[in-house]
Amino acid sequence: MKLDARKQSFFSDSKPACSLRGHWVSFCLVDELGVGAAYGGLPYTVHDSAGQQYKGRLNGEGFAKLQNIYCGPVVLVFDELYSGTEQPYQRLMVRPTYKLPITELQVRAEQTRFAGSDGRCTEGSRAQQTANRFYQVEVRDLVRHVAHLPPIEPRTHQPQRHALEMMATLGFSPPQPTLAGVMLFPNCHTVLEVRPLRALRPLLSTEDGFCALNLYQLALMASLSYCSFGQEPPQKPQNEVRFPLDPSVGHLFAEKLSGYHEAWRVDAEQQQRFYPLYEEVSYSRRFEILPFDPVMYPQNRPELGEKQEHPARLHFFDDKEFGTDTQAFISHHEEVILIAVRGTASAADGLRDANAHQVAFAEGVGKAHEGFYQAYRAMRDFVLRYLDQFHTDQRVIICGHSLGGAIALLLAEGLRRATEGNYNILLYTYGAPRAADAEFTAGASTLVHHRIVNHNDPVPSVPAPWMNTTAKLWVPGAVTLFSAPAPGGLLFAAGLVRLGGNPYQHHGEQQHFMPIMLADGTRSSVLWKPGCESIQEAGCNRALQLHGDMPGRDNLLKQLFQANQHFMTASYIPAAWATLRRWQQSQESGGPLVTPREFELLDQALEDMRQQLRNKRRELARLRPANDRGYEHNDALNSEIDRLHTSRERLATLRWRRLEARDVYGSHAHGAHLQPSLKRWFSHRENRELSQVASIPPAMNDEWGRAQTLDIDSIV
Secondary structure (H helix, E strand, C coil): CCCCCCHCCEEEECCCCCCCEEEEEEEEEECCCCCCHCCCCCEEECCCCCCCCCEEECCCCCCCEEEEEEECCCEEEEECCCCCCCHHHHHHHHHHCCCCCEHHHHHHHCCCCCCCCCCCCCCHHHHHHHEEEEEEHHHHHHCHHHCCCCCCCCCCCCCCHHHHHHHHHHCCCCCCCCCCCCCEEECCCCEEEEEECCCEEEECCCCCCCCCHHHHHHHHHHHHHHCCCCCEEHHHHCCCCCCCCCCHHHHHHHHHCCCCCHHHCCCCCCCCCCCEEEEEEEEHHCCCCCCCCCCHHHHHHHHHHHHHCCCHHHEECCCCCCCCCEEEEEEEEECCEEEEECCCCCCHHHHHHCCCEEEEECCCEEEEEEHHHHHHHHHHHHHHHHHHHHCCCCCEEEECCCCCHHHHHHHHHHHHCCCCCCEEEEEECCCCCCCCCHHHHHCCCCCEEEEEEECCCCCCCCCCCCCCCCCCCCHHHHHHHHHCCCCCCCCCCCHCCCCCCCCCCCCCCCEEEEEEEEECCCCEEEECCCCCCCCHHHHHHHHHHHHHCCCHHHHHHHHHCCCCCCCCCHHHHHHHHHHHHHHHHHHHHHEECCCCCHHHHHHHHHEEEHHHHHHHHHHHHHHCCCCCCCCCHHHHHHHHHHHHHHHHHHHHHCCCCCCCCCHHHHHHHHCCHHHHHHHHHHHHHHHHCCCCCCCCCCCCCCCCCCCCCCCCCCCC
């Protein structure tokens, strides 16, 4: 039989493919350093051209040789399933759903390391010099089921896939549902350099306490929630799925991080690079995007139609059924389940924001903002289904920005009260509006919630405590307050205008970014817990003044949600990065969180604000009718004056407070992996440069300079 040109390189007249014995083949598996010890004792299977099967184990150096085999190419596979008890492999193989076909080869590859720090394929391996043929292979080249493995990386010396296909075409390889393995040639020694199965995952502290690491990392994850999932095809996939869109949730976790590539883009319009702190882990410990394999998993089969499961449906919530336009993503590893909820991004979101009517929080106590509650209820079952399948006592970390923060709060409290799961919740929100009333807040007092507010972000000031109205009713007195706001008017609405019911109230202790502009032009920023409403409410009052009269709540909210201090990549993420850098410097130097110069400037600004409140109290007393004793007005003002005094005392503690590593890195403070993670992070020039905002101005003898304007009308 004369062979066509495509087959000539594999079969020839001098080496026909026929049943002649007396030939040999040898092969060796090595890591990227050219060492085969990592694969010593690994079981293998070889299929020869006559359909014979040979099973054996590699020796201690990862080497094997077969003698007296039939003439012709052979197919090498390493499809033996892992039989040990080491975690997380054993747990992943026996979990209730999406059991993973983890092989012995995969476990070995996960225990090797890259030769280069960037994970790129190496050239000029020492093992290559000892081989007749040399291939750079990945685990998925050598096993049958590959849907749970990372995508193939570019490589110079790849195995010849079409040769394997030719073996099947000619009938030399055994029948298999899918082609698997690498083809080796007779009378040749082949070295297979196996790419390590390592991944990157964002470091997240699982401790209750606030830390700068989570502040920064979760700001990035909350911003990522605005992206699409990026799956192709997005619906009704047939055989496989891909995630080519960058940035997208699927691309980050399933492509970049699973392939050991650092990623920094979490926003399609992002220009400045913000890299998360990544920890290198074995591949099975990454943030997982579940596999899609209709052969292995019946729930993935296309014939299920609308009930078909695939990664986008499992990890990504984009509400169409209930029409709330709520969006969120969820992923997990053995220590953390991460949920990120998107903020305002559409007209439907805006209408939900504006619906300040209160409804009962059925899962607990108190009442919640109706629009936020509807969005939470829409995604609740999606989250519970995921947790039912993959929650194994991990810390459930939830984050959200803006509207997403409000929904995240209701979700966190709903999960905390869910009796079936015993979920341990940790919540970080950024620029979140008030989501529920005072009774809800009291009932959720044990929920760990770190609430981040940027210095001039007006959104946390809405809905105002008095906004307890129906969606269609707008009280003329409230309109007057907005359309002609007197200085500080919005600030005092909590005490002066109550339309009935419990007032809206924030949950969680506020962490506030407060900027300082020094006379020499140096910008600084202090993150602290002021404990008063004046600073936060001033941001909303300033937005009203900048944008002019707003006779309707929908217009008000539209303007507020467009305020630039509210955006993530332009505001919250840079401030979180600056705080992380500042706290790193403070912890390393042993210095305080604020210098004497910063303290004096901020303290004077707070005292100025306190004096303005006293003046406002006198003004209201003068304008009040004689028969109006105004106890409620006085109580609101007096309470805020007292809180400002408490805030000054808190500020004073920052002069002597020294940070520990746990304040900066939380549960990772003393982990062996922290320093390699920091080394990788600081390898990017963006993280080596000290931002002015992150800098701590050195103490000066003359102590000159002044704080930025800080009063009840504005924080510039």
